[in-house]
Amino acid sequence: MLLAIDSSTAQIGLALYDEATVPGELFWKSRAHHTAQLAPALAELLERVGITMDSVKALGVAIGPGSFTSLRVGLAFVKGLALARHIPLIGIPTLDIVAASVPLSDRKLAAVLQAGRGRLAVGWYKPTESGWQAHGEAVTMTAGELEQKIHKPVIVCGELTAEDRQCLARKFKNVMLASPAQCARRPGVLAEIAWKRWQAGKTDVVASLAPIYLHVLGGLPV
Amino acid sequence: MPILDAHSFEFFSKSPEQTRRLGMRLGALLQPGDLICLQGDLGAGKTTFVQGVARGWGTLDEVSSPTFVLVNAYRRLDGAQLSHFDAYRVESLGEAEELDLDALLERGPLFIEWPERVEPILPVERLWAWLEYEFEEHRSMRFTARGKRYESLLDALQQKTYGAG
Numbered sequence: 001m002l003l004a005i006d007s008s009t010a011q012i013g014l015a016l017y018d019e020a021t022v023p024g025e026l027f028w029k030s031r032a033h034h035t036a037q038l039a040p041a042l043a044e045l046l047e048r049v050g051i052t053m054d055s056v057k058a059l060g061v062a063i064g065p066g067s068f069t070s071l072r073v074g075l076a077f078v079k080g081l082a083l084a085r086h087i088p089l090i091g092i093p094t095l096d097i098v099a100a101s102v103p104l105s106d107r108k109l110a111a112v113l114q115a116g117r118g119r120l121a122v123g124w125y126k127p128t129e130s131g132w133q134a135h136g137e138a139v140t141m142t143a144g145e146l147e148q149k150i151h152k153p154v155i156v157c158g159e160l161t162a163e164d165r166q167c168l169a170r171k172f173k174n175v176m177l178a179s180p181a182q183c184a185r186r187p188g189v190l191a192e193i194a195w196k197r198w199q200a201g202k203t204d205v206v207a208s209l210a211p212i213y214l215h216v217l218g219g220l221p222v
Numbered sequence: 223m224p225i226l227d228a229h230s231f232e233f234f235s236k237s238p239e240q241t242r243r244l245g246m247r248l249g250a251l252l253q254p255g256d257l258i259c260l261q262g263d264l265g266a267g268k269t270t271f272v273q274g275v276a277r278g279w280g281t282l283d284e285v286s287s288p289t290f291v292l293v294n295a296y297r298r299l300d301g302a303q304l305s306h307f308d309a310y311r312v313e314s315l316g317e318a319e320e321l322d323l324d325a326l327l328e329r330g331p332l333f334i335e336w337p338e339r340v341e342p343i344l345p346v347e348r349l350w351a352w353l354e355y356e357f358e359e360h361r362s363m364r365f366t367a368r369g370k371r372y373e374s375l376l377d378a379l380q381q382k383t384y385g386a387g
Contacts, residue, residue, distance in 0.1 A: 010328075031328065031329070067322060067324060067325060068319070068320055068321075068322035068325070069322040069325040070325070116324040117324065117345055213320075215319060216319055216343045
């Protein structure tokens with residue numbers, strides 16, 4: 001059994017995955033209470049499906065981009081579990097999860113998530129034989145700026161507000177907006193990607209796995 | 223010092239009690255996501271003002287200067303949180319950014335002391351207050367609003383203070 005946790009943004013997600021099935025999956029939008037909600041939600045999910053942590057043999061975690069506090073909460077939590085239970089940990093870029101839930105197409109894909117203050121983090125993906133392949137690093141911009149960049153047919157998928165959708169719909173000839181249900185970033189998808197990485201033996205070093213933070217200013221001295 | 227315009231409000235306080243009372247009026251008007259910047263030297267009345275704000279907002283927690291802990295959080299019975307951040311000891315913008323002010327704003331209103339030190343990472347829309355020592359217990363306070371939410375907040379504060387604006 002693999003346990004996946006995604007706390008990149010306001011959405012918290014948990015999933016249990018065993019290669020053949022997803023025995024439990026849970027995601028909700030939290031009002032900035034990740035610290036207080038994550039551990040009890042996991043305990044409740046395990047209890048509900050009758051699985052104990054002893055059956056969990058690997059951990060998957062979304063490593064961002066995302067906001068400082070929420071990413072820190074999720075990473076600290078899974079690192080604690082990995083170190084205490086001596087199980088491997090696999091970190092997956094958050095926008096890869098968004099991309100993986102879109103059926104492959106010959107168009108390019110813009111995977112997005114909310115970056116705070118009305119902006120989006122946008123990652124570009126190209127279709128390849130092995131699925132969507134990330135192309136360059138994620139950058140932050142407003143929905144309006146994203147709309148301006150689109151001149152060819154593109155799929156846009158991920159966390160989009162009603163305003164973002166309205167703004168992007170102006171480019172209806174070139175923009176194919178994924179439906180809200182398809183845009184939901186499912187922890188079950190994260191679990192599936194992490195499972196494949198685990199089976200391929202590509203696990204991460206627990207101590208040094210670092211999140212990808214979204215900075216308010218570009219090129220900020222840290 | 224800003225030039226006074228329609229979106230500014232000036233108040234002269236003759237005592238800490240009066241400063242606290244103005245704070246209480248503002249506190250009662252606050253909503254989650256409101257950002258209030260308090261600029262002023264030591265002794266200008268920043269902490270006194272926030273004491274009033276916290277009371278008016280409805281917390282039972284005691285207000286102290288957050289210089290050493292960076293961020294104080296005051297709780298209310300409905301689960302909301304008022305955050306009080308002191309940027310005096312923050313050494314870089316990167317360090318300030320890691321405190322995740324956006325997350326604090328999601329949980330409730332946020333007050334920042336020494337905001338000029340972290341100005342580049344702050345949201346553009348906000349209420350900015352300049353507090354100044356005049357003499358003895360007298361302090362001057364100038365508020366400037368940027369953005370619709372803050373303009374109406376300042377209007378409401380003005381009305382509460384002086385009656386019909």
